[in-house]
Amino acid sequence: MHFFCTLGATECHLLAVMSYDRYLAICRPLHYVTLMNDRTCFLLVLISWIIGLLLISILTSLLTQLSFCNQYKIDHFFCDFTPLVQLSCSDTWLIETTAFITSSIGILPTFMLTVISYIFIISTILKIPTVTGRQKAFSTCSSHLTVVSVFYGSLIFVYVLPTTDKVISIFYGIMTPMLNPLIYTLRNQEVIGALKRLVEKLLHRN
Numbered sequence: 001m002h003f004f005c006t007l008g009a010t011e012c013h014l015l016a017v018m019s020y021d022r023y024l025a026i027c028r029p030l031h032y033v034t035l036m037n038d039r040t041c042f043l044l045v046l047i048s049w050i051i052g053l054l055l056i057s058i059l060t061s062l063l064t065q066l067s068f069c070n071q072y073k074i075d076h077f078f079c080d081f082t083p084l085v086q087l088s089c090s091d092t093w094l095i096e097t098t099a100f101i102t103s104s105i106g107i108l109p110t111f112m113l114t115v116i117s118y119i120f121i122i123s124t125i126l127k128i129p130t131v132t133g134r135q136k137a138f139s140t141c142s143s144h145l146t147v148v149s150v151f152y153g154s155l156i157f158v159y160v161l162p163t164t165d166k167v168i169s170i171f172y173g174i175m176t177p178m179l180n181p182l183i184y185t186l187r188n189q190e191v192i193g194a195l196k197r198l199v200e201k202l203l204h205r206n
Helices: 002-027 029-035 038-063 081-086 093-126 131-160 166-184 189-205
Strands: none
Touching: 002 029, 002 038, 002 093, 002 131, 038 081, 038 093, 081 093, 093 131, 131 166
């Protein structure tokens, strides 16, 4: 659970970093190489991992102090935080309050940074005079925007508005990682060609 949640918290920050990267690429293209250099990229990734690890380590340390009174069957398809805490026979007020604060710190600011970045990005795209230019600029961030929508939408429901809905958990726990490779390679012409050939084969079989 610790590693799973750490990876989730880190991804929130990495998605925010990627939105900032796209903001610089579209809104400040002439300064992009200077602002988003190798050192800056390394520091942003490192900070994302450190924050994710620290936030979840706080919860993990509190979780180890709970008593479970011989109840070990979790009503979920993996060891997630909320269903695990619900099994405890200890007073869970402290850890639930801490979880709300840490998840709000981990999810909401990064989500707001992403939203603000895209407000500037969309505003800049709309000012581009040519249709081709707008399409090219939008294609730069369309894959990232798709992943952000699926990931944050399900994550906020589960961790900021706690629920044990297993269907929602599937989206951020299984669907998003499975879709990531496909979504991020849709701009690759070879991948598009392969998908077209696959669809044609399926249609011919039917």
